[in-house]
Amino acid sequence: MYLVLLETSGNQSFIFSTNKLRENLGASELIYRTGTRSLLRSVQASCGVTLWASDARTMRQNLLHQTSIEDQTSTIKVEVILATSGKALLLVEDRATAQDIIRRTTLSTLKQAPGVDLCGVYEQLSQAQSESLGDLIHSKIGSLIYEHLSHVRARRPGPQSRFQRLPVTDECVTSGLPARYLKSRVPEPSSNPNRSQRQSAVSRVKEGARLNAADRINQLIQDRGWRFAKNIDELQKSANRENQDQDKDWVAIVHADGNGLGQVFLEFDQYVQKIDGEAKPKDYFSQLRAFSIWLDECTEAAFLNALETTFGDWARQEQEAHAKQQRDASQGKAQGEFRVVLPLVPLILGGDDLTVMCSGHFALPFTAAFLRAFEKQTGQAVGADSPYNQVKPLVKEALGSDRLSACAGVAIVKPHFPFSIAYDLAEKLITSAKATKKKVISAQNFDKPYPCSAIDFHILYDSSNVDLEAIRDRLKQDGDLLYNKPYVVTHLEDLESNVLPDSYAWAKQHHWSHLEKRVVALLKPAKDGNGRLLANNQAHTLRQSLFTGRDASNAQLSLIWHRYNREPEDKAALRPLLQTVAQASTSTNDQNGIDSLFEPAWLPKKQSPNPPSAKDSHPSGSTQLTGFLDAIEAVGFMPEAESSAARSAETSTASHEQTLSAS
Structure with a gap:
């Protein structure tokens, strides 16, 4: 049996390398597809197992209810442990299957998402490692496969080498990469229209994926009659609709991330063994999959809860006002579908990560609502018959609490401030917020921080200095x-x-x-x-x-x-x-x-x-x-x-x- 790992690197750089929101959205979607659609379609082509579904909830259920590769009554040759944005972990029966899945996934990514840095490796599990969790832990197979991935990644050229500049090639106006296409139309005015039409292959696929990203993320709120803003102009228009005289000419980058979960995943096998000394490798893999999917669902539910808390009453007032206006104007005639535009654009939503752009006016209450909802969602009891029934004991063992926590950085800037710089500031702010774990210590275990959510924020009135350390020194x-x-x-x-x-x-x-x-x-x-x-x-x-x-x-x-x-x-x-x-x-x-x-x-x-x-x-x-x-x-x-x-x-x-x- 073989353990297969596929993982992207440089995700933040790929997503936030330009200041075009449409490209940021598309880039995030491409990373998501790499670990989900591309991987699961490769599994289907190689092994005949259908797991992919465009609806995220359906896909999660497919992953949760797979047939185990160790099932003696089945001829199954693959079991997907993780399939999430930019990362996948699988068990396969033989070397040929491992190589075929890696080849298919990396090739489709190279064609459909140039610029994404995806690498895949595999390690063989011995008979003892396949049957004993203790042997699996002792052999450090998890560490070995990540070391193998690092070595393979270091030996091959990076994605930038795919875009040669010889012979001399003009550059893309947004990404700076070699231009490959001429856009048929220019959506934004430019002082040099000929130059503005040049576009790199990377920017082209990012723009193309933007609509798919919008469709996928809008599925979360379509039953409420809402949709997310498509761009900054629509975001500002939505935020200012309530009161045109009020200055809401600010946008915010909100970046939230779970606390301590990286270490939880690294030592996950050890926590499983502590809870159940007789656990087998198959128990470890199934619980790892359940934990990952549970985390996805909790983050998504917390996000929706924060939307309701922050925008719910306002959105329903908008719907009622529009319905009244339509009744008065149409005198009973049927009208087209109306959706309230929320002043928020999700960029990353998955695992324990959340990154959104939203109206600066709503950024702080939205972020606080998300962190509280994340704690509440992860703290909810899980029934004995739930596929997640082993998650809570694992969380308790790892963190000393029945719930998780997260921290967030909020950078509030003017609308046309460079997006990538604002994101860098948000990252520094979340690092500052995460320093909380050094100060809030568990009373039961003096060596461990107690899960505690925190926010750090900065409103950038002076754009001449965006270095957080210098700002705080002043x-x-x-x-x-x-x-x-x-x-x-x-x-x-x-x-x-x-x-x-x-x-x-x-x-x-x-x-x-x-x-x-x-x-x-x-x-x-x-x-x-x-x-x-x-x-x-x-x-x-x-x-x-x-x-x-x-x-x-x-x-x-x-x-x-x-x-x-x-x-x-x-x-x-x-x-x-x-x-x-x-x-x-x-x-x-x-x-x-x-x-x-x-x-x-x-x-x-x-x-x-x-x-x-x-x-x-x-x-x-x-x-x-x-x-x-x-x-x-x-x-x-x-x-x-x-x-x-x-x-x-x-x-x-x-x-x-x-x-x-x-x-």
């Missing part, structure tokens, strides 16, 4: 931090009972709910309904004072804050901007308990087998931080806070009018 003042990112999304009730005291204190200080409360406080309307309770010029003055140091900021705050201390209602409304500061300052005798925009920073120390109790936990040294600047940055990008402020404004105006009438 937000340090005399040892203090002028930011509170990343923000923890996981519910505090979950963390309080499962993580160390220092970890909980850090997570509480950095919790998403505090950012939401601060934004609501900044948007709180004045009693007469004219402007905000904390006037824009005062908020701006406080913002500027942060860059002059903590003492100067506190002095500036004292000049303003006394105006609000007179009214208990005003004081309570603005208290979220300061609420933890006075308590923390009093406990450390710093600032003598005065109100401040700063608070002592919690920096969890390296944990020991004897963790501190809650009463022993304390903030670190003299370093302080503020979330005020984060809140000012997020104003305008948190619709729920805006809605809350609008409702408050209506209530305040009505109350003010009643007071005037009474007087």
Whole structure:
């Protein structure tokens, strides 16, 4: 028996190598097809086993209910363990079948998706390895096949060598690769129409796959009467439809990724053996397949849940308004199908990965909703008769929790900002968010992080500097931090009972709910309904004072804050901007308990087998931080806070009018 591995490399570079959204969409679709359609059609041609289906749910069921290659009553010659975007793992009966499947898949990819870097290898399993999971683990066959893949990939030329420039060839206007075609029409104006028509083979197939990508991803929401935006212009038009006067001229790149799952897959065989000491290799392979498909389904369900949470009410209002308009205009005549265009374009959705472009106005609430939904979906109980009944014990063994977690980076930029640079920024932001795992440590296992979801974001007002490290360095003042990112999304009730005291204190200080409360406080309307309770010029003055140091900021705050201390209602409304500061300052005798925009920073120390109790936990040294600047940055990008402020404004105006009438 042979183990076959096919895997693409350089996926991010292939997808985001140009700034054309249509090519990004098509490239993602080509990567998806490589590990699914191309592979499964090759399996069908080589072995006569039909597993491919254009509907993703049907394909998953086909994979889950395969006939085992070890079934003595069957003549089956192949069993597909994984078939996902850009990756496939199979068991085959003989060397010839392994070679034939690799040859067919790589050849079809070379023809249909030039530029995709796909490589396939195989390793023989001995009789002992086929019958004993312990022997399979001991032989490190999983590591060996990946080492083999690395060696084969290193020995052959990369995909760039496929596109020679001799004889001298003009280059493609979008990819920079040698041009091969002249486009029959130019969809965008250009100062040089002859040059703009030149197109490389890679760009050609990416554009061609875009429509397939749109059809496949729109299947997820077609029963709701929705569809995703086709391009940035349609995305902006959809986002601005609700209020044409509101500035929503921002787009966001949201990149989310699961925490710790790479290590889970690498050590998956060991977790299977720990749970069942008598497990066989076939159990390992079937559970690996079930885990992979379960993860796909959880991510997809979390994505749909986030769409409903973020856009559901708005989309239904659009549908009702359109239906009324059509009834009034047509006087009962039948009309064509109408679908609400969501201001979002999915680029990657599979495994534990999610990458979307969406309206900047909705990016932060959508991302928070996705992370919460991902935790909820992966934490749901699995029935004993479910094909996923072994998944939850594996998750518990690997991560010390009944659920998974994920982190996300959100880069919010202007619409025509280079897409590839925005994606790079989102990647750096997710790296920052993933640093959470070093701070949130399990109370049951001091060597393991506890699954904790977090967001880091940046709104790029200054496009001259997109280096995150440099940006954050500028937000340090005399040892203090002028930011509170990343923000923890996981519910505090979950963390309080499962993580160390220092970890909980850090997570509480950095919790998403505090950012939401601060934004609501900044948007709180004045009693007469004219402007905000904390006037824009005062908020701006406080913002500027942060860059002059903590003492100067506190002095500036004292000049303003006394105006609000007179009214208990005003004081309570603005208290979220300061609420933890006075308590923390009093406990450390710093600032003598005065109100401040700063608070002592919690920096969890390296944990020991004897963790501190809650009463022993304390903030670190003299370093302080503020979330005020984060809140000012997020104003305008948190619709729920805006809605809350609008409702408050209506209530305040009505109350003010009643007071005037009474007087």
